[in-house]
Amino acid sequence: xxxxxxxxxxxxxxxxxxRILLKLGGRELVNCYQCIRCTSGCTALKLLELxxxxxxxxxxxxxVEELPSSDIIWTCVTCLKCVQRCPQKxxxxxxxxxxxxxxxxxxxxxxxxxxxxxxxxLETGLAEPPQKIVTRKMETVDRESAKxxxxxxxxxxxxxxxxxAMEEK
Amino acid sequence: MARIGVYVCxxxxxxxxxxxxxxxxxxxxxxxxxVTAKHYAYxxxxxxxxxxQDDIEDHKLDRIVIxxxxxxxxxxxxxxxxxxxxxxxxxxxxxxxxxxxSWAHTHEPEKATEKAEALVRMGVARARLLEPLEKHKIRxxxxxxxxGGGIAGIQASLDLANAGFxxxxxxxxxxxxxxxxxxxxTFPTMDCSMCILAxxxxxxxxxPNVQLLTYSEVKGVKGSVGNFKVTVLKKPRYVDEKKCxxxxxxxxxxxxEAQSEFDECxxxxxxxxxxxxxxxxxxxVIDKESxxxxxxxxxxxxxxxxxxxxxxxxxxxxxxxxVVSTGFDVFDPSAIxxxxxxxxxxxxxxxxxERLVCASGPTGGHLTRLSDGKIPRSIAFIQCVGSRDKRFHxxxxxxxxxxxxxxAILAREKIPGDLKIYTCFIDLRxxxxxxxxxxxxxxxxxxxxxAGLPSExxxxxxxxxxFDVYDxxxxxxxxxxxxxxxxxxxxxxxxxxxxxxALLHAPRSADGFLLEAHxxxxxxxxxxxxVFLAGVCQGPxxxxxxxxxxxxxxxxxxxxxxxxxxxxxxxxxxxxKDLCSGCRICESICPFVAIEMKSELVKGExxxxxxxxxxxxxxxxxxxxxxxxxxxxxxxxxxxxxxxQVQAALAETCAEGEG
Numbered sequence: 001x002x003x004x005x006x007x008x009x010x011x012x013x014x015x016x017x018x019r020i021l022l023k024l025g026g027r028e029l030v031n032c033y034q035c036i037r038c039t040s041g042c043t044a045l046k047l048l049e050l051x052x053x054x055x056x057x058x059x060x061x062x063x064v065e066e067l068p069s070s071d072i073i074w075t076c077v078t079c080l081k082c083v084q085r086c087p088q089k090x091x092x093x094x095x096x097x098x099x100x101x102x103x104x105x106x107x108x109x110x111x112x113x114x115x116x117x118x119x120x121x122l123e124t125g126l127a128e129p130p131q132k133i134v135t136r137k138m139e140t141v142d143r144e145s146a147k148x149x150x151x152x153x154x155x156x157x158x159x160x161x162x163x164x165a166m167e168e169k
Numbered sequence: 170m171a172r173i174g175v176y177v178c179x180x181x182x183x184x185x186x187x188x189x190x191x192x193x194x195x196x197x198x199x200x201x202x203x204v205t206a207k208h209y210a211y212x213x214x215x216x217x218x219x220x221x222q223d224d225i226e227d228h229k230l231d232r233i234v235i236x237x238x239x240x241x242x243x244x245x246x247x248x249x250x251x252x253x254x255x256x257x258x259x260x261x262x263x264x265x266x267x268x269x270x271s272w273a274h275t276h277e278p279e280k281a282t283e284k285a286e287a288l289v290r291m292g293v294a295r296a297r298l299l300e301p302l303e304k305h306k307i308r309x310x311x312x313x314x315x316x317g318g319g320i321a322g323i324q325a326s327l328d329l330a331n332a333g334f335x336x337x338x339x340x341x342x343x344x345x346x347x348x349x350x351x352x353x354x355t356f357p358t359m360d361c362s363m364c365i366l367a368x369x370x371x372x373x374x375x376x377p378n379v380q381l382l383t384y385s386e387v388k389g390v391k392g393s394v395g396n397f398k399v400t401v402l403k404k405p406r407y408v409d410e411k412k413c414x415x416x417x418x419x420x421x422x423x424x425x426e427a428q429s430e431f432d433e434c435x436x437x438x439x440x441x442x443x444x445x446x447x448x449x450x451x452x453x454v455i456d457k458e459s460x461x462x463x464x465x466x467x468x469x470x471x472x473x474x475x476x477x478x479x480x481x482x483x484x485x486x487x488x489x490x491x492v493v494s495t496g497f498d499v500f501d502p503s504a505i506x507x508x509x510x511x512x513x514x515x516x517x518x519x520x521x522x523e524r525l526v527c528a529s530g531p532t533g534g535h536l537t538r539l540s541d542g543k544i545p546r547s548i549a550f551i552q553c554v555g556s557r558d559k560r561f562h563x564x565x566x567x568x569x570x571x572x573x574x575x576x577a578i579l580a581r582e583k584i585p586g587d588l589k590i591y592t593c594f595i596d597l598r599x600x601x602x603x604x605x606x607x608x609x610x611x612x613x614x615x616x617x618x619x620a621g622l623p624s625e626x627x628x629x630x631x632x633x634x635x636f637d638v639y640d641x642x643x644x645x646x647x648x649x650x651x652x653x654x655x656x657x658x659x660x661x662x663x664x665x666x667x668x669x670x671a672l673l674h675a676p677r678s679a680d681g682f683l684l685e686a687h688x689x690x691x692x693x694x695x696x697x698x699x700v701f702l703a704g705v706c707q708g709p710x711x712x713x714x715x716x717x718x719x720x721x722x723x724x725x726x727x728x729x730x731x732x733x734x735x736x737x738x739x740x741x742x743x744x745x746k747d748l749c750s751g752c753r754i755c756e757s758i759c760p761f762v763a764i765e766m767k768s769e770l771v772k773g774e775x776x777x778x779x780x781x782x783x784x785x786x787x788x789x790x791x792x793x794x795x796x797x798x799x800x801x802x803x804x805x806x807x808x809x810x811x812x813x814q815v816q817a818a819l820a821e822t823c824a825e826g827e828g
Contacts, residue, residue: 033596035621036621036622037623037624040638041507041625045646087560089559
């Protein structure tokens with residue numbers, strides 16, 4: 001064996017890594033030189049300890065055994081800053097999505113929040129319910145006070161179409 | 170009947186380690202017209218060459234096939250050896266068994282040997298049809314055009330002028346000196362940049378062999394190696410260079426101001442100005458865009474040198490060679506909006522910092538913030554801005570790391586007392602002589618290195634800057650507050666390099682810089698004969714490398730022009746006038762502009778025919794393959810010679826197929 005992670009005694013799993021690379025369509029999206037811009041700007045880092053550069057590095061090293069079953073891949077909020085700002089046109093985001101898909105394929109438990117989002121979409125057509133925000137002048141504004149139109153519930157056919165699409169996946 | 174000798178080189182174990190050279194020799198002996206075939210460890214060595222020369226005499230050989238490394242490597246060597254033995258050097262055929270066989274098929278020795286045999290078979294077939302050729306000599310001009318008056322152009326000009334060549338140094342701005350004149354100190358020795366540059370600038374101006382053409386641009390280049398005709402446009406200075414004494418009373422009295430390009434637009438200059446105090450020549454120019462036409466300069470000039478009616482002037486030069494030393498531009502970081510350049514006043518570029526710390530700069534050498542003139546208490550440097558970035562420039566700018574170290578040390582020296590300095594980097598590259606020691610010196614001076622780049626820079630309500638950066642050294646997310654952020658902007662091809670490349674027919678590489686003729690063996694020349702490269706126009710480099718390349722380019726020019734005449738390779742295109750229909754296809758596709766259309770009267774009718782300018786033609790063969798009537802052929806690569814080679818390649822394969 002070429003490499004061992006002495007903290008966890010994990011060893012590379014190149015077969016699994018190749019499956020990830022296959023999902024990514026090659027090495028281009030993991031071609032990283034560790035400038036860390038992704039992690040420095042990661043929206044999820046401060047609360048959820050997501051370090052995109054670390055995930056990309058682990059994929060490069062083949063230390064991927066733990067990744068699909070790790071909670072950390074579900075903390076990405078998919079803001080896409082890392083994709084936009086990467087100087088090497090790599091994409092930690094795509095790597096994380098590939099890992100999530102792999103996790104689902106392996107029958108891993110999807111965090112409850114995601115299932116909630118699915119039912120939310122089914123009911124309202126929206127991933128997030130309309131929210132109130134606080135402006136710089138400390139005023140609370142919602143859609144109504146901002147004079148934005150009310151959001152209508154989805155059409156009757158939406159739920160059927162959505163379920164069908166889910167089953168096909 | 171030809172008498173052919175075949176020589177197979179081992180190249181140590183480079184070829185023989187893969188290819189069964191003895192088998193190839195035995196095979197060569199079976200080929201028709203082959204009189205002798207031998208193998209040897211190093212064919213290019215003295216005894217190897219002797220072996221060939223002896224055989225030419227003993228066996229009365231009239232064609233030589235040498236199966237060895239790439240012809241780019243040793244073709245000239247072997248031609249010379251063959252010529253010494255009394256045979257025409259162009260009766261030598263090189264078969265490439267190294268780059269095209271042993272190195273390409275390292276793990277398949279049997280197939281490699283088979284391929285080597287096929288290539289030797291093709292070489293022998295072609296060798297039979299080789300024709301003796303002679304080199305031509307043409308007379309050359311001994312003048313040299315140096316394009317760009319930065320440190321590269323200055324060094325090349327001085328070397329050439331000292332060797333006795335007439336040099337025309339053309340510079341587009343009002344003074345020579347280039348980017349180096351803008352720098353405060355130079356790494357790793359911390360020499361004052363101007364102190365080591367200014368004497369060279371003055372030497373250049375005073376040298377009897379150097380003609381300075383500042384505030385001038387090259388408009389047109391005609392001709393070819395040895396005989397270029399160059400048109401230079403001298404922009405009007407509105408000041409007579411002969412009358413002006415450089416007292417600069419005009420500048421002192423001028424009421425109109427504009428941003429100083431030399432000071433990176435931080436400071437101001439007058440409308441009649443020299444870019445900086447040590448400018449060479451010390452003759453001001455009037456910038457008509459900011460001039461208010463008050464005429465005061467004219468009135469105060471003690472020598473009547475101001476002439477506001479001056480017209481642009483065209484100058485024709487005849488030169489034998491051209492040295493391109495046009496330098497670079499600095500990357501504009503406003504292309505990366507997250508870093509806030511131009512949005513936040515205290516985010517500046519490395520070049521702007523250079524002017525801020527320079528004693529002759531707009532702040533008199535006091536390192537202060539642009540927003541409020543206060544002395545910063547924390548400075549953050551961010552590396553690789555626009556460099557090593559596939560969205561902008563993929564290459565490493567090669568000086569950024571050292572520039573940052575230098576500026577961090579300068580800041581530490583300039584600002585006494587409590588000052589925090591952070592340097593955010595990807596990799597720190599300190600590769601030159603004395604550079605690693607310089608990096609050590611910076612660490613000794615309490616400069617903090619953060620392994621990681623920030624994603625974005627924020628500006629707080631009070632105008633101070635802060636950013637998050639994840640440090641891979643400590644595995645911690647750090648929030649850095651900085652009074653001043655300096656972006657380590659890279660070097661990029663200068664904006665007018667495209668125009669220059671087109672004027673000179675000098676190709677560019679994928680990174681946008683000018684392309685050298687060979688990345689290792691001909692780094693000082695362009696593929697365009699007679700055009701030489703010095704400094705950053707060829708690719709990012711620091712001052713020592715630039716000076717070395719400039720002196721090297723000057724030496725190449727001396728080598729080319731010293732004897733007053735040059736040899737022209739005979740492997741060029743030739744046109745059969747009777748077959749040429751004057752369609753001009755060859756003229757339109759020739760990448761070297763080596764085809765000229767000549768018109769003559771044939772039986773009372775005007776007829777266009779293509780003519781090849783031998784000195785310019787590189788023998789690439791595009792014209793020959795494009796010619797619809799087969800009128801153009803490349804010497805030694807005519808249809809028959811090439812087709813025979815192809816037939817030899819297919820011969821054995823077909824035989825096997827039938828069997």
